Each structure stands twice: as structure tokens, then as C-alpha cells.
Amino acid sequence: MKKWLTISTLCAVLLIGGCNTANDQQVPEEVNGEETEEDPSTEQTPEDDDAEQEGEDEGVENNEDFLAVEDEFTKEFLVSTDVEPGFHQMRGKLDGFEMLIPENGIISDLLHDIENDDAETVIYTFNNYREKKLYDVQVMYQSHYPEELKQSYLNVFKRANNFEGEYKYVEANGLEMYYGSLEDKDEYGPYVQYFSYLFAKDRNQAISYSYTAMCQGEEECTLSFEKDIAMAEKLMHSIRLLDQ
Template sequence: MKKWLRISALCTVLLIGGCNTANDQQEPEEEVNGEETEEDPSTEQTPEDDDAEQEGEDEGVENNEDFLAVEDEFTKEFLVSTDVEPGFHQMRGKLDGFEMLIPENGIISDLLHDIENDAVETLIYTFNNHSEKKLYDVKIVYRNQYPEDLKQSYLDVFKRANNFEGEYEYAEVNDLEMYYGSFEDEDEYGPYLKYFGYLFLIESNQSISFSFTAMCQGKEECNISLTEEAGIAEKLMYSIRLIDS
């Protein structure tokens, strides 16, 4: 995994707690049709990002006792409903283009939120499972319109951005076409899981990309289970609704 992803996630949490370390990593570039571009193969540019506790049958997420979404001033601006199910709130993007679940200890940093031309919204939120020494990083990029003829290019660039060499799985859920994949790996910090998907609204040219990373907190040893962590990722991704305006 690229170091900037882990650094951005860790520093988001540290910044909330008073860390004065900044993430100065630059976003990677890709090539589409012979031209350099970022994750978005059109001319739009966005900043690259680029515990699970069982409550009965539910996939609730352990509280971070230090930081809760309802107590963080910036995160509260996104919440439209609290306690929609154990351990989760409902959030909506500021462009009013999408809604999804966010863990009750998920924190959105204003440093990692951006809106470009009232058309593209990028946000990253993080949450912890302190008892299991795990950190979770979720990146969302919403576009209120994408060129239909560039749909495959979006998918190809997104796959490369996630260092994925396999084939997407496909599903249709919530009026969305979902192309998604996942893999486990390890770097100098320990094991991690990547789970990601590109979602397109069937009835209009709206799209959203979803990137989820589960990793060990700092250099602490922890157990990253593909089944367990992918279950959290799927719950979040499958909760996404695009709002047809």
C-alpha cells in the first residue's frame, strides 16, 4: 500500500487529537488515453486519498471514547439522523448528492473535505477500534455528472489507483451499478485490507467511488481478518444511496 494512504489516515486521527504533523504527500497521477490525469480521467481534479464489535447479529463499531461524530463540530454538519442502527449514524454529503452510514465514532476532518465547482465532493473519514489496535480509513468521491463515454476509463484508472490487478465483481443494488474488489497485503507497518467500489446511478450520470482500508494502528500488532473487515466495508458501501436531483 502506498505510504500516503496510511499517513493520511493516521494523521487525520492525530490532527483531531492535537497532532501538529501535516500530510505533505502528493496525489499520484495516472495516464488515460496517453494523457496524464488523476483518478478522474476527465479534466476534473480532486485531492487524492489516495471496531468491529458484534452486537448480537449487528455489525456495530466500537466507540472511540475520545471522539464521537455527534461531538465533533465539523462531522455534525453531515449528520442527518443519529442512531439509525446500533453503532451507526446517517450522513449526507454537502452537495446533497449521496447518503450513507457512518460509524458513530467516525470523524470527518475539514482538512480532508473538498468541493470543486459544485460538482465533485471528496471526503475522508476515519474511525478506530482501540481494543484491537485497528484504524479504518474511508474515502468517498461523489460526482454529480460524469461523461458516459469515459465510464470504462474511470473504472480502469480506479483499479490502478488501488493497485488491483484482478477483475471487478459486479452487482446492482439501490438503483446502482457496483463494480468492486478487495485484497489483503502487508507493508512495513503490518497487514492491511483494501476494499473499494465504483458505483454508478443507473438512471442518471451520477457516480461515487468508495475506498476502504483497514490497518493496524501505528506499528502495533493486530489481526486483520479479510472476512471481518470486508463485512464492515460491505455494510458501509451497500448503505450508499445516490440522490437523483
């Protein structure tokens, strides 16, 4: 499960930040079929390399300011901005659910899917660059689900998240919420995971939700279980299933 999360997150990060694969070295140009020599005055010096590296570092840091309202695809989901400090309100494209999204949350078009006009998957990521943390939120909405399979859905979801405990249960926002959490470590480093299955009480709509906090890339960081769970629960409790 964690590996899939990391792969999906990597795709989104690549889309957000882009890939700088350009070669900084100049290639001799051909003029009238002959190669021209590079002007020594334009040759890059170690000092230039240091200045360029400093500029790249600043650019990476500035990625923290890449906001949801600036991303063309993410903007298509926003129904209200600044609903509270640091958060916007987003709605799925099937008009089946709404929830909060952090102001620096980015939805990738490659990680968004609609199936048969009755199921939608939305994945968004956001970062805390100063603490070298990366967050992945996945929401899978179903406009109709077979009520007799409710327990099967819960069991499969538990196995998918490698969770051996028992769900906790709460009712809020007209939803029955079954949720769990864990912290662990794998080959990619430590992570905190929170997941829940939410069922509408008065109709057979459902939505699965998962939140994962991890270290960014191979950077070392310190995860706070209590802090990350608090954010995960805030986002979960913001979810509303809409009438169809």
C-alpha cells in the same frame, strides 16, 4: 496508495486526538528580571511520572469515546443519529449522496474537498483501540461524469488500488456496483482494502468508495479479512445517490 491512505489517516488522527507536545519540566520564571529557583517540593518524582503515564494511557483509551456527534465539523454532515446500533446517517455537503458512518467516525475538514460545485471528496476515519486497528473510508462523488469514459474510470481506479483481478458486479439501490478487495502488507504493516465504483442506473452520477483496515501506528494487530470485508460491504451498500 496505502502510503497516501496512511498519511491522510494520520492527519485525521492528529486532529481527533491532538498532539501533546508540551514539556513537562518546569522552566525557571523571571521575577523583576531575575530567575527564581524551582521549589524542590514541587519537583516531579518517579512515582509522579508513573501516575502521569497512567493518566495519559487512560486518556488514550478514552479517545474511543470521542464520537461523531461531539465533533463540530462531523456534525455538519449528520442528518440522522442512531439509525441503527453504532451508526449514524451522513450526507455530503453537495446533497449528492448519503451513507452510514460509524458512531465514532470523524470527518476532518482538512480531508474534505468540493470542486466546482459538482465533485466532493469525503474522508473519515474510525478506530478500534482495543484491537489496535484503524479504518479509513474515502468517498469521491461526481454529480456528472462523461458516460463514454465509464470504462476508463474503472481501469484507472483498478490501477490506483494495485488491483490485478477482475471487478465483481452487483446491482443494488439503483446503482451498478463494480467492486474488488485484497489483503497485503507493506512497510507500514498488513492491511485489508475494499474498493468500488458505483454508477447511478438512470443518470450520470457516480461515486468511488474505498475502505482500508490497518494496524494503528506501529502496533501489532490481527486483521480479519472476512470481518473487515463485511464492514466494508455494509458501508458500501448503505450508499444512496440523491436526485439533483
